[in-house]
Amino acid sequence: MKKPLIVANWKCNPATLKEARRLFSAVKRTKAVVCPPFVYLSALKANGAQDVFWEKGGAYTGEISPLMLKDAGVKYVIVGHSERRKYQKETDEIISKKVKTALDAGLRVILCVDKISQIEKDLKLIKNWKLKTENLAIAYEPLFAIGTGKPCSIKKAKQMRKAIQKKIKKSVPVLYGGSVNSQNARGYIREAGFNGLLVGGASLKAKEFIDIIKAACYPK
Ligand code: PEP
DSSP states (O other), rough: OOOOOOEOOOSSSSSSSHHHHHHHHHHHSSSEEEEEOGGHHHHHTOOOESOOOOOSSSSSSTOOOHHHHHHHOOEEEEEEHHHHHEEEEEEHHHHHHHHHHHTTTTTTEEESSSSSSSHHHHHHHHHTTOOOOOOEEEOOGGGGGGGTSSOOOOHHHHHHHEEEHSOOOOOOEEESSOOOOTTTTHIIIIIIISHHHHEEEEGHHHHHHHHHHHHHSSSO
């Protein structure tokens, strides 16, 4: 079995670079993808980002392009997170443009969905997306589980993982996200068959995050 892909989404935390450095240095020896806020990316040399703009550059005040992320050493980018769909009103149309530009720039995209129907809409600009999906991972993130402490049952998550895998090429990793902790991490990998985890709140506690990695990646 390939080592699961474990992704930390720090969201809008922590408040200072000093705290970010402390957290990052505790977890950087793990093989995890760490997605801090943009302003910390270069200082930390982090390998993941939480979002990206849909153009390579130009008159778009406040935006961060995929080329800038590449230049900062970023390899992975989260696209279509439910918090961006909700608070920034990102539509599937917008997300599909972000996926395309990010993939074209050579970034690895972690596309977040909570419904199967979003996959087709968010990948519509990718030619032959059913066949050619290098550099793509899908994260199944049920809305009720994100940041609520109410994780999806292993049974339901497994059904969704299978349904997603029917839609896309087998080689595309499918991740689970939503109230993952060190107690439930193993089940999503070993029992539900996910290829990785997207971790929000628990990734802000270094020990808990390292315990998640151990539980998910190393056999007992
Ligand atoms: C997330 O933000 O993608 C997430 C899964 O958050 P949490 O782990 O806090 O539920």
